[in-house]
Amino acid sequence: MNPVLQVRALERRVGDVEILRRISLDVMPGEAIGVIGPSGSGKSSLLRCIAGLDPISGGDVLVEGRTAKPGDGAIGMVFQQFNLWPHLTARDNVALALKVVRGMPAKDADAKAEAALTKVGLGALGARKPAALSGGQQQRVAIARTLAMEPRVLLFDEPTAALDPELTTEVLDVIRTLAASGVTMLVVSHEMGFVASLSTRVVFLDHGVVVQAAPPGEVFGGGGEPRVKTFLKTYLERVAWTKDA
Numbered sequence: 001m002n003p004v005l006q007v008r009a010l011e012r013r014v015g016d017v018e019i020l021r022r023i024s025l026d027v028m029p030g031e032a033i034g035v036i037g038p039s040g041s042g043k044s045s046l047l048r049c050i051a052g053l054d055p056i057s058g059g060d061v062l063v064e065g066r067t068a069k070p071g072d073g074a075i076g077m078v079f080q081q082f083n084l085w086p087h088l089t090a091r092d093n094v095a096l097a098l099k100v101v102r103g104m105p106a107k108d109a110d111a112k113a114e115a116a117l118t119k120v121g122l123g124a125l126g127a128r129k130p131a132a133l134s135g136g137q138q139q140r141v142a143i144a145r146t147l148a149m150e151p152r153v154l155l156f157d158e159p160t161a162a163l164d165p166e167l168t169t170e171v172l173d174v175i176r177t178l179a180a181s182g183v184t185m186l187v188v189s190h191e192m193g194f195v196a197s198l199s200t201r202v203v204f205l206d207h208g209v210v211v212q213a214a215p216p217g218e219v220f221g222g223g224g225e226p227r228v229k230t231f232l233k234t235y236l237e238r239v240a241w242t243k244d245a
Helices: 043-051 090-100 106-119 135-148 165-180 192-198 216-220 226-232
Strands: 005-014 017-027 032-036 058-063 075-078 153-157 185-188 201-206 209-214
Touching: 005 043, 017 043, 017 058, 017 209, 032 043, 032 192, 043 075, 043 153, 043 185, 075 135, 090 106, 090 135, 106 135, 135 165, 165 185, 165 192, 192 216, 201 216, 201 226, 209 216, 209 226, 216 226
Parallel strands: 032 185, 032 201, 075 153, 153 185
Antiparallel strands: 005 017, 005 058, 201 209
16 A cells, blocks of 8 residues: 655755754555644644645655645645634535635535535534534534545644634544544644544654654653653643553
8 A cells, every 4th residue: 555645855944944854754545643742843834834835945745646736635734723704604615615626516516515514513504604603613614624625635733722622522523533434634733632542643743853753552652752751741641541552
């Protein structure tokens, strides 16, 4: 089996500042990669460079062996903020890109939007506008919007950062369900217990470098790099279990 996503010696510099330093990573179909590390370590920059939203200074990003290009639909990204159009219903928010970018007929786009909303548990709320939805529901609409485009790889950048703890759970449950269904994803999150339970592998970044990339049981079980142990020290008592426990 070949990797669906290949990151090769990826670099990003802004002036004299090195944000990402020759990061390489292969992601197999169906993998859920958790990306963790301290603030400013390059986690969000890595996702944005993979998605083509930030320019890279060196290296390559390949999806199924081809260079990924912004807007080609190969990579989808869910952000911290929902970025929904307030005057459109949930269904129309999901269907809009299908109509405008893909040129899909309205009837087909609406049907696809309904299916995507159902997948995230919002099939009955398609006619509501964002103001009538909770923050967790709005984020699920944003996930549905990305799913409807059928990306080969799905990126989540702190998808619960703008939510309170009660609403966080419903969004994390949706992501878990997608991972269990075989959706290939990279997830940046400070929710260590969630990363431990979701991920097939965990990547720890610090100062733009991959310090450790290993199964969650190894990362959260106290093995590996001292820098990772130091970072996790404040979290380990909160992690109830890992996939290998």
